[in-house]
Amino acid sequence: MVLVSDNDSATSHAIADDLKEKILAGKYKPGARLIQDELAIEFKASRSPIREALRMLEADGLVTIKTHSGAWITELNFAEFEELYQIRERVEPLMLRLSIPHLTTKLIKELEATLEKLNEATSVEQFLKLDREFHLLTYEGAITSYLGEIVQRMWNTTQPYRRRYSQILEREHFTSAHLEHTLLMKAIKRADLDDAERILYGHIRRTRLELQEQAE
Template sequence: MAAASGGADESTATWISNQLRESIISGELEPGSRLRQQGLARQYEASRMPIREALQRLESEGLVSVVAHSGAWVASLDMDEFRKTYQLRNVIEPFALEQSIPGLTPQDKDLIQDLCIEIGALIQGQVDVQEFLRLDREFHLATYVGLDHEHLESIVRRLWNTTQPYRRALVSTLSTDQLVATHKDHEQIVDAIMRQDVRSAGKLMWVHIQRTIYRIENRPEILG
């Protein structure tokens, strides 16, 4: 598909980075996949320059690893890198949530509640993993829109991008009871947000992230 179809308002590099970002986050491109500029140029009917710019943008978001004079790959983590990334999440995200809550509008809170309800309905039946991941990501990122700190928000998004493939692999292995426990965390976080209880919300987020750390450390094959 030609880059021009991305719309006149987007630059070619922006359009290509959007397409690649979606392919990585959705799991179409797996961690460690080689991203060859020549192949991408053919795929998107573009020159090398916007391809390079798109890859650099995705590298800054934590989605791509670029090695000088070697090439680019979809970012991947080993167990040590995973632990360090989640340790960072467990410091930054509770703090970010506490900072975000005072800035959330009634409309923001309505969206957070609606997403939580959608997740609850989804896990009542045969779970569509891709849809669960989409809603889960939207739910969590929606809780941070009250941040008055662009750099902090970008760090949170980068951490989510880096760990997205491993959450996908994990969710595929979870039992119904485990999904229900995960969603109970969501409901408790929403309740704290609605009460403007920033301290409880931060603590609940810490527990929620810690639950994921425990589950993945007990399923090391998820990290390949």
């Protein structure tokens, strides 16, 4: 699967990519309205490519479109967050299983480098970015078409919750996450599929439960 954006010359794709980055960076807040004309001015294009870009982002789960009404940055309520995490618990271990056998030594080195940087992260934004990078890298070996899309989509839409969770983690300097990441890395290195699946399952599940606890 490909992590980086494909160099698609079409402006609608360029707009979609740019908007996506901004949304994930939290520059557009969940629930914020997107007005086609304003975007057209911002991106110096007509509304046609804007409309197409919005449709693409809708497919990514980042934007919600309502006919004759408008487009908004997708806002997950708590029930939806729980649902998404339950799906992640079942699906991402599968993705990891499909990935591990195809991880090259180069990728493993990259993973270790990312993990090291991740362990040294101090700010929330830094942690968020590197955490995403680390996990998506562990999936890089999986030769998939749909699974990768699904997983990415879930990472996209749950980003605001991960940000909130990271703020909780910050208090204890991300230690529990670090431990799990290290365990996961070891399981990956010895290509232990079952163990890797189990650790990842627990990792996602713990996040969900801790956020549920926080919410009460």
